[in-house]
Amino acid sequence: MRRRFSGKLCGKAFFSMGAILFCVFFSMIAAGCGTRNEKTIIVGSKNFTEQIVLAELFAQQIEAHSALHVERRVNLGGTFICHQALISGKIDLYPEYTGTALTAILKDSPGVDQTASQTFRAVQQEYRGRFNVEVMPPLGFNNTFAMVIRGDDAEKLHLRKISDVGQYAPKWRAGFGYEFMERPDGYRGWAAAYGLQFAGEPKILDLGLLYRALADHQVDLVAGNSTDGVITALGMVVLEDDRHYFPPYEAVPLVRRATLDQHPEVGTALGALAGKISEEEMRRMNYAVDGEHRDPADVAREFRIAKRF
Numbered sequence: 327m328r329r330r331f332s333g334k335l336c337g338k339a340f341f342s343m344g345a346i347l348f349c350v351f352f353s354m355i356a357a358g359c360g361t362r363n364e365k366t367i368i369v370g371s372k373n374f375t376e377q378i379v380l381a382e383l384f385a386q387q388i389e390a391h392s393a394l395h396v397e398r399r400v401n402l403g404g405t406f407i408c409h410q411a412l413i414s415g416k417i418d419l420y421p422e423y424t425g426t427a428l429t430a431i432l433k434d435s436p437g438v439d440q441t442a443s444q445t446f447r448a449v450q451q452e453y454r455g456r457f458n459v460e461v462m463p464p465l466g467f468n469n470t471f472a473m474v475i476r477g478d479d480a481e482k483l484h485l486r487k488i489s490d491v492g493q494y495a496p497k498w499r500a501g502f503g504y505e506f507m508e509r510p511d512g513y514r515g516w517a518a519a520y521g522l523q524f525a526g527e528p529k530i531l532d533l534g535l536l537y538r539a540l541a542d543h544q545v546d547l548v549a550g551n552s553t554d555g556v557i558t559a560l561g562m563v564v565l566e567d568d569r570h571y572f573p574p575y576e577a578v579p580l581v582r583r584a585t586l587d588q589h590p591e592v593g594t595a596l597g598a599l600a601g602k603i604s605e606e607e608m609r610r611m612n613y614a615v616d617g618e619h620r621d622p623a624d625v626a627r628e629f630r631i632a633k634r635f
Contacts, residue, residue: 363395367585367592370417371400372408374533375615375622376469376553376608380421382626384579384596387635391595404505405430413457418585419592423469424449425575427461429511442468442574449578458583462593463600464576467608471506471516471572472552472564476540480563487568488520491547500528501536501545511572513549519571537562553605555613577603598635 367388371381378400385396399417402408409431411417424442427449428434434452436445442464450461473488485491491498506512507530517523529545536548537556550557550564557564579596586593607629614625 364588365393366395366397367419367589368397368399368417370402370408370411370420372405372420373401373403374551375612376551377401377421379608379611379615379622379626380465380577382622383599383629384419384421386623386626386630387595387599388592390630390635391598392589392591394589394591405509412459412580412582415582415584419579419581419596421465421577422461422580423575423577424461424464425470425511425573426509427453427578427580428573430505430509432456433510435510436573439570440573442576445574446576446578453580454583460581460583460586460593462579462581462596464578465599466577466601466603467553467605468574468576469551469553469605469608470567470575471511472550472554472557473567474537474540474548474550474557474562474564475546476543477561477563479546480565485563485565487566488571489568491565492521494546495522495524498524498546499526499544500524501531501539501548502528503533503536503549504530506549516571519569553608553612554616555609555611556616559613559617577608602633602635 369381369385369388371377381398381400385398388394389396399411402411402417405422405426408417408420408422412420424445425436428436428445432449432452434448446461446464453459453461473491475485475491479485483490483494485494502513507528513528529539531539531545531548536550537554537560539545540548540562541560552564579599581592581596611625611629614620615622
């Protein structure tokens with residue numbers, strides 16, 4: 327489901343690999359589009375479970391409330407690839423997170439104690455002006471980065487907050503996804519904010535392998551997502567971001583303004599989802615896919631039926 331990386335990637339080597347991956351994925355997107363019917367809507371997603379579930383939920387919602395044909399282009403890659411696909415018209419919409427949009431795309435930093443609503447408004451205004459993209463109302467949950475350790479380590483060492491890790495970090499190996507290593511709100515800023523130095527460069531892992539690596543003692547700390555369903559199931563612990571380093575990451579649909587102007591029913595369909603998905607509900611859907619190995623389409627359909635969307 328996700329791309330696999332292992333070993334150390336840094337500096338020019340990393341950016342060369344990133345450029346190659348971008349070209350490959352973008353070529354695949356472009357080749358798949360061609361000339362499409364004006365009644366077709368293309369929904370994209372990044373390359374992890376939650377994104378795929380949300381994209382399927384968006385697609386089903388549009389299909390249920392319009393006569394439009396919906397194509398799924400999920401698992402495209404990371405933030406930058408999906409963003410480029412959106413603003414170039416290769417896809418019409420995809421799920422994003424306000425904090426990611428603010429830091430990774432707009433290259434901005436949230437103010438001290440900036441609220442979720444302030445972050446949303448800032449992103450919405452900038453996306454309208456810069457990209458002609460509408461940031462629709464939040465879906466109802468915040469998916470922040472989660473610094474996760476093994477439950478037995480948390481109990482044995484009495485670890486509750488990220489700042490508690492400082493004295494152990496020099497003997498620990500950390501494992502992160504490639505995007506977290508490079509984005510402005512990722513590893514370097516986070517480690518500096520907490521004064522952390524690990525035993526060697528962090529191990530760059532495919533997102534789908536993070537928790538397995540942690541459970542197998544290949545690494546001692548990973549950066550997951552707060553809505554990952556397997557964290558509790560595997561007996562792992564999320565450390566509190568006690569210095570409030572990470573901004574709000576409210577999940578939102580991003581939709582091209584041209585798409586909404588031509589098909590206002592898309593906005594109506596997606597607007598019905600605003601505020602309707604809690605963190606616990608998203609966590610359960612993620613676990614249904616990752617832990618129970620269910621099809622994302624079935625999981626999204628079941629959720630829509632239960633919510634009567």
